[in-house]
Amino acid sequence: MTVPYAEALQEFEPVIGLETHVELGTASKMFCGCDTTFGADPNTHTCPVCLGLPGALPVVNEKAIESTIRIGLALHCDIATWCRFARKNYFYPDMPKNFQTSQYDEPLCTDGYLDVEVSNADGTLETVRVPIERVHLEEDTGKTLHVGGATGRIHGASHSLVDYNRAGIPLVEIVTKPVVGTKHRPAEVAKAYVAELRDVLRGLGVSDVKMEQGSLRCDVNVSLNKPGDDWGTRSETKNVNSLRSVERAVRSEVERQAARLRQGERIVQETRHFHEDTGLSTSGRSKEEATDYRYFPEPDLVPVAPDTDWVAELKAALPEAPSVRRRRLIEQLALSALDAEAMTNAGVLDLVLATVDAGAPAAEARNWWLGHLAQTANSSGVEPAELSITPAQVARVVGLVAGGSLTAGLARQVVDGVLAGEGEPEAVVATRGLAVVSDEGALATAVDEAIAADADAADKIRAGKVQAVGALVGRVMKATRGQADASVVRRLLLERLGVTE
Ligand code: ADP
Ligand code: MG
Ligand code: ZN
Numbered sequence: 001m002t003v004p005y006a007e008a009l010q011e012f013e014p015v016i017g018l019e020t021h022v023e024l025g026t027a028s029k030m031f032c033g034c035d036t037t038f039g040a041d042p043n044t045h046t047c048p049v050c051l052g053l054p055g056a057l058p059v060v061n062e063k064a065i066e067s068t069i070r071i072g073l074a075l076h077c078d079i080a081t082w083c084r085f086a087r088k089n090y091f092y093p094d095m096p097k098n099f100q101t102s103q104y105d106e107p108l109c110t111d112g113y114l115d116v117e118v119s120n121a122d123g124t125l126e127t128v129r130v131p132i133e134r135v136h137l138e139e140d141t142g143k144t145l146h147v148g149g150a151t152g153r154i155h156g157a158s159h160s161l162v163d164y165n166r167a168g169i170p171l172v173e174i175v176t177k178p179v180v181g182t183k184h185r186p187a188e189v190a191k192a193y194v195a196e197l198r199d200v201l202r203g204l205g206v207s208d209v210k211m212e213q214g215s216l217r218c219d220v221n222v223s224l225n226k227p228g229d230d231w232g233t234r235s236e237t238k239n240v241n242s243l244r245s246v247e248r249a250v251r252s253e254v255e256r257q258a259a260r261l262r263q264g265e266r267i268v269q270e271t272r273h274f275h276e277d278t279g280l281s282t283s284g285r286s287k288e289e290a291t292d293y294r295y296f297p298e299p300d301l302v303p304v305a306p307d308t309d310w311v312a313e314l315k316a317a318l319p320e321a322p323s324v325r326r327r328r329l330i331e332q333l334a335l336s337a338l339d340a341e342a343m344t345n346a347g348v349l350d351l352v353l354a355t356v357d358a359g360a361p362a363a364e365a366r367n368w369w370l371g372h373l374a375q376t377a378n379s380s381g382v383e384p385a386e387l388s389i390t391p392a393q394v395a396r397v398v399g400l401v402a403g404g405s406l407t408a409g410l411a412r413q414v415v416d417g418v419l420a421g422e423g424e425p426e427a428v429v430a431t432r433g434l435a436v437v438s439d440e441g442a443l444a445t446a447v448d449e450a451i452a453a454d455a456d457a458a459d460k461i462r463a464g465k466v467q468a469v470g471a472l473v474g475r476v477m478k479a480t481r482g483q484a485d486a487s488v489v490r491r492l493l494l495e496r497l498g499v500t501e
Helices: 005-011 062-074 186-204 243-262 308-316 322-332 337-345 349-357 362-370 372-379 391-402 408-419 425-432 440-453 455-462 466-479 486-496
Strands: 013-023 086-089 099-102 109-119 125-139 143-147 159-163 170-176 216-225 235-240 270-275 280-286
Touching (some): 005 243, 013 243, 062 109, 062 170, 062 186, 062 308, 099 125, 109 186, 125 186, 186 216, 186 243, 216 243, 235 243, 243 280, 322 349, 337 349, 337 362, 349 391, 362 372, 362 391, 372 408, 391 408, 391 425, 408 425, 440 486
Parallel strands (some): 235 270
Antiparallel strands (some): 013 170, 086 099, 125 170, 143 159, 216 235, 270 280
16 A cells, blocks of 8 residues: 555655765775775685784775765765774674674764755756765675575575675765655655765765665665654665665655555554665564664774864865856856756756867757757666766767768767767777768769759759759768768759859
């Protein structure tokens, strides 16, 4: 039983909370020198420290501290002048030390915010401020592989294998405060927040932020309450691994909880597992009784006391925030509010701006991304940003058209070639043989054939009806598979028919 999203949100007020884990892109692990490269043979990137062998002593990775502070600064947080790591004690086979080195009541960054834009029903954009509770640093766990079961789950498996390569990779956790006032669109705010956060992190260069590889993953908390009541009990959907899933996870939880509340049932505080295939989640571990992790300050590490001058330097050197950059470019390009909104809603604004940055005129960049590329993305069910063409490549195609070596029709074929993985635009032009034919000798035959094939049109043109030349140009273009330069063809046809304009 569920209540439709829109209906549920007329009856109940939603509160959401997002916990985002980001794997930092440091060269070495958080507390040892092990390599962090993804995809190595199992257990080849390990040492006594990240395997938790007795007597091994950790040392903090300075670059990870720096990255975390930069994230905190980009999210307008206060940076601690002194803080400690803590041991979070629990047993799980993928955690060789039997505790996770994390931060507890002394996080490195606290009390920030991130502004995100969501669109209203009429397409206009509205800014929602998402408050940030904390940004702290911890270490990732290893990975368990259950063998012999049907779906890789532990049920039915004959045995399990553990790979500790990921154990000890620096992991930053960014936790929002409860986000209230998202009204009729908590799912949209959640998705916009994760998308904006991903852009911020990418801009900082601290992580490759690949949701599909798990270097950025989200836990999504949702609760509902009747207007005027206290907040409801939240559920927590774990490890949501795509933007679309973030939105669907909130949506399905709102629909599920509303149905329960309507029937007078209570919401159980629990973790839930999101299923990519159905867009629904199922009940996981109950959180009604808080687990006692017996946190205590990590005795093997000295406190972290970032120098205030260093923090000020990091702050001064932050890159421009994606939202600020967007606003600046919108202004520079004199995009109308309508255009900017259309591009935002289609998920192509940043792509258009990047294409302009790479040298294309704004109008061309806009036409490609709102036109052919948006359609291609749409028909293959991916976000435009996920297409396998970069803004720089689009800009180069635009350049080839401007320079006269491609026609509009050919440009489209070149873009399709790049999308199909045939290489750089120039390579596609070469291998598909798509260069514009403007060599007049090569066109002469096609021009003569067109005149012979449509004597009617030829006569009209000779008699002074120059508009009729369009039909003949069309024939030549067809005969040359779109590779002729239409203006050259037109001139040649008119010359041949003895007409001067
Ligand atoms: P836990 O360790 O149980 O996951 P955290 O404090 O790390 O707890 O994260 C809880 C998340 O849930 C935070 O983002 C918080 O803002 C959010 N949250 C807290 N209360 C509610 C609520 N009533 N409804 C929705 N989200 C909530
Ligand atoms: Mg949590
Ligand atoms: Zn190690």
